[in-house]
Amino acid sequence: MQSEEWKIVQKKKTRQPTINVSPMIKKNHNFQYLNRDSKKKVYGNNVTQISSKDVIYFIEEKMKALNKSVFFKELKEMIYCQFLPPNRPTLVDIVCYGIGSIEKSNKSQYQFALMLLFKNIFQITGKVYAYDPVLSQVDIEVLTHYNVESIKINEKAKRIVTNQTLFYMPHCPLGLYNNLIKANWDRIKLKDIIIVGNRLEFYTERTTAFLESKAPYIIPISFLMILQSLLFPSTTITIPDNIFNDLCCQWFPIDKVDAYERDSEFWILKQELDEDPEII
Ligand SMILES: C[S@@+](CC[C@H](N)C(=O)[O-])C[C@H]1O[C@@H](n2cnc3c(N)ncnc32)[C@H](O)[C@@H]1O
Numbered sequence: 347m348q349s350e351e352w353k354i355v356q357k358k359k360t361r362q363p364t365i366n367v368s369p370m371i372k373k374n375h376n377f378q379y380l381n382r383d384s385k386k387k388v389y390g391n392n393v394t395q396i397s398s399k400d401v402i403y404f405i406e407e408k409m410k411a412l413n414k415s416v417f418f419k420e421l422k423e424m425i426y427c428q429f430l431p432p433n434r435p436t437l438v439d440i441v442c443y444g445i446g447s448i449e450k451s452n453k454s455q456y457q458f459a460l461m462l463l464f465k466n467i468f469q470i471t472g473k474v475y476a477y478d479p480v481l482s483q484v485d486i487e488v489l490t491h492y493n494v495e496s497i498k499i500n501e502k503a504k505r506i507v508t509n510q511t512l513f514y515m516p517h518c519p520l521g522l523y524n525n526l527i528k529a530n531w532d533r534i535k536l537k538d539i540i541i542v543g544n545r546l547e548f549y550t551e552r553t554t555a556f557l558e559s560k561a562p563y564i565i566p567i568s569f570l571m572i573l574q575s576l577l578f579p580s581t582t583i584t585i586p587d588n589i590f591n592d593l594c595c596q597w598f599p600i601d602k603v604d605a606y607e608r609d610s611e612f613w614i615l616k617q618e619l620d621e622d623p624e625i626i
Contacts, residue, residue: 398487401449405488408459411584418463420579425467428576429540429595437540438472438509440465442494444518445476449484456589457516462492464542468512477501479626502625504529507538515543516593521622524561531563531615533607536572536598545575545594562616572602 412418427433442461446454465474476489477497489496503515503522506529513526523546530536549557550568557565567573575596581587606612 396449396484398449398484398491401455401484401488402491404452404455405448405459405462405492408456409463412456412459412463415582415584417579417581417585417590418460422467424576424579425595429468429597434597435510437468437470437512439511440468440470440474440514441497441505441511442474442476442514443478443503443522444515445478447478447480447482447485448488449482452586453589456585457514458488460590461514464512464514470512472509500626506530507535510538510540512540512542515541516590518543519622519624520544520549520561520564521618521625524563524618524622525625527563527567528615531613533603533613536603537600539598541596542593543596544592545577546573546596547575548592559619560622562618566612567598570606572598572606574599574602 429437440461442458445457445461448454448458461474464470474492474494475497476494477500479500481489481496486496503513503518503525505526515522515526523541523543526539526541527536530539546564547568549561549564554565573596575594577592577594578590581590
């Protein structure tokens, strides 16, 4: 017969897995590629092949650097005030487009590290997906390590949302933002989207003719002010300043979108005349 006595079970301490990278890589992140297409890197006088383990190490270091930074502290405060319940419903998924090659770019590593931190801050309950046509095999291994599902087809950011989704699109081509908004040009769907990306209002400095042909959805959202945005705080010396510059969190406040509920012309789908040539 089983004893009915209660036993105190000590929680086992979970050890953080150590990432074994060579001391040469630890010492020197400032590698150069052997040539344009090579995965081999030159560290001082040594040539080596970079692996997903190395890239994971770089990302962990960048997460640590971000965690310690004033930039991240300020960003977190902004998110807690504006984007978490009760101010907004809980986000379910993250979709990341245009991060670049994490293996090859220091900037992409920082941006990817921030996205991983966002997973916790936003208490993501669903999944994290990513796509960039330049992702390498090493990049895909890194995504898998962090439980990020790589999207298999080039959606050109035309994904229709089915639940509250954060679209993480740092420094993406304008046409990708346009495609995303067009695919979700619906009063209910727009309210389910948060876009972390370039500040779309900046583009209104371009001529209307330019926007009409390349990104017609940027015109109503900016000029009619149905998009609200919060600029990222500026970075300090610990984080290079070209990584998160001009980025902001943008969303469609429901009351602003609802103001156009009965305006059927507003919801008519517009056609781009030319696809943004920066979209691959
Ligand atoms: C200006 S780069 C930005 C890269 C990186 N986020 C940064 O800030 O350095 C634009 C990125 O958009 C990606 N891109 C182009 N077409 C795309 C598509 N159809 N879907 C997703 N990403 C795309 C490019 O491969 C490139 O990595």
